[in-house]
Amino acid sequence: MSEVFDLFIIGGGINGAGIARDAAGRNLKVCLADKGEFGGATSSWSTKLIHGGLRYLENYEFKLVRESLKEREVIYNIARGITKPIPFIIPYTKNLRPKWLIKIGLFLYDSLGGKTSIPKSSTINLSNKFPNILKKEFNEGFQYYDLQVDDKKLTKLNIKDAIENNAKVLENTKVINIEQTSDHWKIFLENNKTIKSKILINASGPWINETLKNIIKINSNKKIRLVKGSHIITNKIYDEEIAFTLQNFDNRIIFVIPYKEKFSLIGTTEIEVNSPEKNGIDVSEIKYLIDCVNGYFKKQISSKDIVDTYSGIRPLIEDFNEATKVTRDYIFDLNIHNNLPLLSIYGGKLTTYRKLSENVLNRLSKYLPKNSIKSWTDKKKLI
Ligand SMILES: Cc1cc2nc3c(=O)[nH]c(=O)nc-3n(C[C@H](O)[C@H](O)[C@H](O)COP(=O)(O)OP(=O)(O)OC[C@H]3O[C@@H](n4cnc5c(N)ncnc54)[C@H](O)[C@@H]3O)c2cc1C
Missing domain, CATH: 3.30.9.10 (D-Amino Acid Oxidase, subunit A, domain 2)
Structure with a gap:
């Protein structure tokens, strides 16, 4: 029987890469695919700042600014x-x-x-x-x-660390279709291969609703x-x-x-x-x-x-x-489809990708093996 992964991640931008790194370091079986180059989309078209976002204070986004400033310090130390x-x-x-x-x-x-x-x-x-x-x-x-920050390198370093922790990562490999079976998601790739996974993560950035509608075939409830x-x-x-x-x-x-x-x-x-x-x-x-x-x-x-x-x-x-x-904060949409978890990530910033990744795994903790729950990415350097 072919391998069943714990997590499959659609998208190797900073968010997908950060989640793959964190999950692989918790000994989870992780697979990630990107239709293009890792970090080659929004994650390399940014202003290249790890910042608290001074101007978000005007919109009273104190929680976002506080988290971003704390993460600025963490990213400075690890990268x-x-x-x-x-x-x-x-x-x-x-x-x-x-x-x-x-x-x-x-x-x-x-x-x-x-x-x-x-x-x-x-x-x-x-x-x-x-x-x-x-x-x-x-x-x-x-x-x-x-x-x-060198934004593209930040993504690539996360991918590299995920690989070192045994994640399977596929570049230039589009996810073209996804089906549900009784106990796993079946993911069809452009290269005619299929992957099985217990949990599906949609980290496809601006393609998020397109991926839901055309590939997973589920309507999004977030505009x-x-x-x-x-x-x-x-x-x-x-x-x-x-x-x-x-x-x-x-x-x-x-x-x-x-x-x-x-x-x-x-x-x-x-x-x-x-x-x-x-x-x-x-x-x-x-x-x-x-x-x-x-x-x-x-x-x-x-x-x-x-x-x-x-x-x-x-x-x-x-x-x-x-x-x-409009807020630069992120939100998760976690839905269980026939016992299979699907988590979609909306919004976010480069600055908060590490915390976002940690929060994704905390949010999914009840669906993950019991020994995999500890956070670790705030101290380990990205070399
Ligand atoms: C102009 C601009 C400036 C910004 N400046 C900053 C800044 O200075 N600081 C900051 O903190 N944040 C900044 N941001 C925000 C930050 O860039 C984004 O939040 C972040 O890059 C989003 O990463 P992501 O992984 O969600 O998306 P992306 O990097 O877009 O990654 C999504 C990936 O999914 C892949 N994909 C899509 N569909 C499929 C499929 N079917 N199969 C396989 N792969 C698929 C795509 O190829 C892509 O690589 C900026 C954003 C913009 C637009």
């Missing part, structure tokens, strides 16, 4: 080789957020996550410290720190919005190893971050789209990002300075807010 603290400067802008609001936000940002080795925030005199970068009206500002976020990469706008958190006229935040020594990474936008398939950047998004940068910096850029662009799709849980305010 030193691919993370780096970097100062972010918020130039003070008279007609936008008042100083007292930014100060309260930064005070909470410094305190919510508990003890941290990442430097705290401060006020900064921009005309003294960085006289040549910003236009002269931006002479005051605030500085706080977050981590820059999502697909929101495209685009970045432009330009020749670097300034030499200093600092990033900027720019407040745009529409109250959205645009990041300008040093990228691979010679470049600046600028993003992001928010545009609702209909499909999770690859969507390129629109001309209007390029203009939006360039206009924001040119509003602040002495050096003016144009589309000629762009060396590359990329766009990722966020699957945000529908709660009828405007896209900026």
Whole structure:
């Protein structure tokens, strides 16, 4: 008789990879398949930050910010080789957020996550410290720190560790159909192979509802919005190893971050789209990002300075807010179909993938072998 896995995971983005690593380290029999490259979709189209999400405080998402800040510390400790603290400067802008609001936000940002080795925030005199970068009206500002990460490598390191703990992982292998038998899920792969598993995890990111509907053939009871976020990469706008958190006229935040020594990474936008398939950047998004940068910096850029662009799709849980305010938190949808558990993961951030993975296994604990329940990923380094 062929092997029956404890868990089968659809999707080798950061969430699928994190779950595979955690589960394999608990001696569970794990199989994961991705239709493309591991970490090749949303998980490499991000702003590449491990961050608490300062701006989520405005939406009163204290729980999400606290968990993210705690995870920022954990990820910094377990993944030193691919993370780096970097100062972010918020130039003070008279007609936008008042100083007292930014100060309260930064005070909470410094305190919510508990003890941290990442430097705290401060006020900064921009005309003294960085006289040549910003236009002269931006002479005051605030500085706080977050981590820059190699997002694709973070996924790959999780996959590597899962393999070392005996997980079976299949790259460029699409799941095309899934059936239920009396005691296992039967998973049909594009390469004509089938896999059996007791538990099924749908970690297919923006494809989540498509996977449910077309492959598992179950209707989702959660609505999502697909929101495209685009970045432009330009020749670097300034030499200093600092990033900027720019407040745009529409109250959205645009990041300008040093990228691979010679470049600046600028993003992001928010545009609702209909499909999770690859969507390129629109001309209007390029203009939006360039206009924001040119509003602040002495050096003016144009589309000629762009060396590359990329766009990722966020699957945000529908709660009828405007896209900026829709939560970046994750939720699980656990359903039992004829005694077979199916867990779907909605939303999330790179930052919280490890905690999310731990929570997935805690949530499934009553369906797992008794000796497999201990958490372990917060200390073991990703090498
Ligand atoms: C523009 C943007 C910026 C972001 N910036 C940040 C940031 O700076 N910091 C942060 O913490 N978070 C950020 N995020 C959020 C973060 O990137 C995502 O939460 C995270 O990458 C989601 O990972 P995932 O594993 O759920 O999805 P994905 O990485 O999309 O993985 C899903 C995988 O499922 C696979 N798949 C789909 N269907 C099938 C199938 N039938 N068979 C096999 N495989 C299948 C896909 O190929 C894909 O690889 C950002 C998101 C976006 C869009």
